Amino acid sequence: MIQISDLTLSYGEKRVLDHFSLTVPEEGITVLSGPSGCGKTTLMRCIAGLEKPQSGSINGVSPRETAVLFQENRLFPWRTAEQHLLDVLPKARRGEAGLWLALVGLEGEKSAYPSALSGGMKRRLALARALALGGKLYLLDEPFTGVDGERIKALMAALKGLGTPVLLSSHEELVRSLADRVIPLDGPPLRAR
Amino acid sequence: MGRSNVLKKCIHLLLPPAFWLGAWQLGAFLVELHVEGRGNELLLPYPLTVLLALIRLIQEPAFWGTAFTSLLRIGAGMAAGVVLGGALAGLTCASFWCRRLLAPVIRIIRATPVASFILLVLLWTGRNQVPAVISGLMVLPVVWENVTQGIRSTDPQLLELARAYRFSRRKTVRLVYLPSLTPYLLSAVTTAMGLAWKSGVAAEVLCLPRPGIGTEINQAKQAFETADLFAWTAVVILLSLLMERGLSRLIQRKGGVYPP
Secondary structure, rough: OOOEEEEEEEEEEEEEEEEEEEEEOOEEEEEEOOOOOOOHHHHHHHOOOOOOOOOOEEOOOOOHEEEEEOOOOOOOOOOOOHHHHHHHHHHHOOOOOOHHHOOOOOOOOOOOOOHOHHHHHHHHHHHHHHHHHHOOOOEOOOOOOOOOOHHHHHHHHHHHHHHHHEEEEEEOHHHHHHOEEEEEOOOEEEEEE | OOHHHHHEEEEEEEHHHHHHHHHHHHHHHHHHHHHOOOHHHHHHHHHHHHHHHHHHHHOHHHHHHHHHHHHHHHHHHHHHHHHHHHHHHHHHHHHHHHHHHHHHHHHHHOOOOHHHHHHHHHHHHHOHHHHHHHHHHHHHHHHHHHHHHHHHOOOOHHHHHHHHHOOOHHHHHHHHHHHHHHHHHHHHHHHHHHHHHHHHHHHHHHHOOOOOHHHHHHHHOOOOOOHHHHHHHHHHHHHHHHHHHHHHHOOOHOOOOOOO
């Protein structure tokens, strides 16, 4: 169980998190659903250790045990799809690169550079890289932007099969319907609706 | 590719050098017309005379030794300037105090006349070392400035990703910094290469190391062999272009290949 308690974070005068608490179960997909700018990304960044909250605590997972998919793809223009996977895989698991690419339906794009991929393919490559990195908790910020419905269904099934808890943010109705748990949010400051 | 396209490409490629060779030929002709005696040979020889002088020089056994020694000296200076400039740029970006300490020194190096440096270095070291030291000194500020700019322009989102994905410092340098720096390094090398050759040969002309292209240029001037002076200058230009191309390819390969 990952317990987020009383997180507070402000950017100057703007309070994004105000004593926000949340429990993420040990398994399954938890979807954070709320309007843009309500603070979902900030919450995920706090859990990943990329933002330091002014108060509060996160128990059950450390930042080093998370694997983040950022809201932006953040791909390296100078690395091929396969190299993106090899960059995050330890030496002993290098053989898995092809499997992760196949999981997101990019097995035929091993040697492609990001500039040769469509928007949805880039997103799937970024997702595969985050999944390959591994950890005790996946933090996926809008993972299905530009991905078609059929592919979303397949990817959600694959995420469930990983056996690692997933906390993801999404506006997609389809994603919410396939999740194990949906937390409707509002803000800022972020609060349960 | 169609025939008209090939013709167009040939015209684009050959027209500018043909124009300037024509202008040179005309200039030499006008000098011959208006200056009496050996005026043409002394002031502005014909392109063909220079080409013949170059062919004669190439056939001399000492030519390759002279050209290779200068290439080695200036190449060593250039390499030292690139390595030192890159390392100092790294320090400049890593520490506030390094930046405060280094920035004024590099500005002073950039503003100091090359002749002052040549004479100072000649006082401090042997004549054979001066061209390499001077080339390095001229290259250093250019590389420092470009690499510093490159490091500062590295995408902060990629650096954050490297941190979040637990990349080691070495991996971050290899996967994020070096490929991001490639265009800046290429620009630095292109500018620095010309500077290294100009200053290195100027140092050779003043310090007369043996063998050396600058020493040969000086001798050609003393003997009023203007065609030889032009021929050695052409050698310098060729070597500079060759080195620039070689280094650019090396940086592109080591820094990560961009897809087209």
